Amino acid sequence: MSVSVDLGADERGGSVGLDLAELLSTRLLVQGNSGSGKSHLLRRLLEGSAGTVQQVVIDPEGDFVTLSDAFGHTVIDAPAYSLSEVATIGARIREHRASAVLSLEGLEVDDQMRCAAAFLNALFDAPREQWFPALVVVDEAQLFAPAAAGEVADDARKASLSAMTNLMCRGRKRGLAGVIATQRLAKLAKNVAAEASNFLMGRTFLDIDMLRAADLLGMERRQAEAIRDLERGQFLGLGPAIARRPVLVRVGAVKTGTNHAAPVLLPLPGAADSELLLKPGPAPAREIAPPPPPPRPAELIHAIQAPPALPELPQLSDEDRGDRLQGVLRSLAASFTGQPAPALYQDFTIGCRMGGIAPVPSLSEFRKLFALALAGINDEESWSEALAIGAALPEDMLAPFMAIARAARDGAACPEDGELARIYGTASLGRVKRLLGYMEERGVIVIRNDLGGGRSIALPHLAWTTASTSRAA
Ligand SMILES: Nc1ncnc2c1ncn2[C@@H]1O[C@H](COP(=O)(O)OP(=O)(O)O)[C@@H](O)[C@H]1O
Ligand SMILES: [Mg+2]
Known part of the structure; x- marks a missing residue:
């Protein structure tokens, strides 16, 4: 199944699509200064693929909670839960293939990191039968995978960096596709950035970031200046899910807003499971059975090697x-x-x-x-x-x-x-x-x-x- 998400228009007014299947295996990195339109771009992508693929958003600013009204995403208001509850909820989100927004607004940076780590680890640790494709969108990813040790507590930085590394380096096998946005490439841990094969580069002022962005796009250094001239909402895109040569895209409109109440556009049927998903305590029995994954050779072998069930236990x-x-x-x-x-x-x-x-x-x-x-x-x-x-x-x-x-x-x-x-x-x-x-x-x-x-x-x-x-x- 090939699904293309319409990102917006190219220079001639043609549409620039993002191939979802390709994105799932090749991940995406978005860079742009604050105000360049990264969150808007992520929202465009999320809206365009909601209902097609499970989506999980790590949202440091509580920007994306409005997806809940329009698309039925479960909002996890992180300050209301303990770390272990966040992990339990993460496991359930994965088990039930629910789309969710982890809103970290209101937490100190250290706790944002611990919380994102607990949640991402729970997604990552899901048992094999739950390895369905999911977009894992991390806005302001430099917060969670900082290039250098900063003021934050060591345990928090290590936990969240390792969770982000797992997501970007080892998530694919588990169906997790990282989509990360950062203000500055230089602030983002190299190993995390390196695993994305698709790039959308927005307006960037600092030379060092411009040059790195130009390098990633395979542009000559003298062309790097173009990245400074991009307007809000304009991005240069490249990668297997976007285009073979850098393409300029003006990101199109979005349906949901950031803070004001959004019009209810596409309420998803069966999206009212939030209560079940968010209830603290041990996981309840699974109520939504995911479709069985196609048998994989490794599983068949495993089944053969497992001890045979006795006729009557x-x-x-x-x-x-x-x-x-x-x-x-x-x-x-x-x-x-x-x-x-x-x-x-x-x-x-x-x-x-x-x-x-x-x-x-x-x-x-x-x-x-x-x-x-x-x-x-x-x-x-x-x-x-x-x-x-x-x-x-x-x-x-x-x-x-x-x-x-x-x-x-x-x-x-x-x-x-x-x-x-x-x-x-x-x-x-x-x-x-x-x-x-x-x-x-x-x-x-x-x-x-x-x-x-x-x-x-x-x-x-x-x-x-x-x-x-x-x-x-
Ligand atoms: N393509 C676009 N079309 C219209 N408005 C946009 C577009 N991109 C960004 N904006 C607006 O510009 C402002 C900053 O965008 P935002 O996505 O929050 O930037 P960032 O996340 O990079 O800091 C927001 O008010 C947003 O609605
Ligand atoms: Mg933003």
């Missing part, structure tokens, strides 16, 4: 089911060396099937159960207070946090750095130091180093404290 009692589930989780936790969640989940699914455990818990449920298993906890119910606090941390910190909580509640010795490193999935003790520093900064733990060289950690919300680590012999 014996009904498990709740207790047996719980025991078996814990058995699968324990053995995965014992061999954990930092494998990514989707890979672990695949092993988990197989383990569940082998153990006759059905239904298999969802990926997001698995993440929590696995974090608890890493922390040596198998009775979730009795840890709800600690889990509520852990929910304020990025999801990957839950396991080490719960290990500390467990030691603290039991009054046992504080886990050693090496043990925390193992369950955090890293070999680096430096990362563990930063992890603890981050938790302390967030106020979920208080670290006390005693004069004897030992360390104890308190959870101030729960008034639990670990015993001190035994002094190194």
Whole structure:
């Protein structure tokens, strides 16, 4: 299926199209000074392809929330959620193939970065059966993939840079097509910019940006001046989804506005799932079944190698089911060396099937159960207070946090750095130091180093404290 989105008019008044199928595999980079018309261009692209492909917008300024009225996009107002809730919502958005706008307006830059990272990672980590094509539009991408370390917290910058790198470098296989806009190429991390094969270059004043843009467009340097003369809304386009030679396009009108209420043009049927998608808590059972993807050779092989289902599975009692589930989780936790969640989940699914455990818990449920298993906890119910606090941390910190909580509640010795490193999935003790520093900064733990060289950690919300680590012999 070839779908072309009409971007606007070329110099002779002919239409300049953007080939959607090609765009999905070759990505797009938009550059232009503030006010050059980048957001307008992105909106034109989104409006022209809404209803044809799933769209996810990372929107630092809350510009795109108006797509909701006209096209039924689910708006996620980030300040209203915790990071782990944002991740859960991201996973559901992917599962239900819903179009969405993650509005980060009102958050500090650090939190914008953490939030975008959690959301993008959830899209990226979706299980294979959900790898449908989706446009992932990131406006002001230099915020999320900055070329240089700035004023922002290290953890936030790393998380969002790595999520953006995943999106642009490894997203394609998963159906995720990055469309990113930036004010200045020089401010955008090189590896993120390098993965786009389509460019739309708008008005740019600084020589360094003009020259880089001209380079990307394959223009001679003396022609670069032309980029300075572009008007608002004019872009030079090049790439497999646009044209083989640089083409000047005047971006056409848009239907939705930025801030004022937009006319309802094309309400999508079945778009009223926001409540389901946004509800905090564990993912509900899937209600919209996506069409099954065509079988792929790799999946067929996988199906052949998977253990055959027994003719009639014996009904498990709740207790047996719980025991078996814990058995699968324990053995995965014992061999954990930092494998990514989707890979672990695949092993988990197989383990569940082998153990006759059905239904298999969802990926997001698995993440929590696995974090608890890493922390040596198998009775979730009795840890709800600690889990509520852990929910304020990025999801990957839950396991080490719960290990500390467990030691603290039991009054046992504080886990050693090496043990925390193992369950955090890293070999680096430096990362563990930063992890603890981050938790302390967030106020979920208080670290006390005693004069004897030992360390104890308190959870101030729960008034639990670990015993001190035994002094190194
Ligand atoms: N092609 C266009 N046609 C009409 N108005 C445009 C066009 N491009 C941009 N504008 C208007 O110019 C202003 C700045 O555009 P915007 O897309 O917000 O710029 P940027 O995102 O690059 O800072 C907005 O008011 C927008 O509506
Ligand atoms: Mg803008």
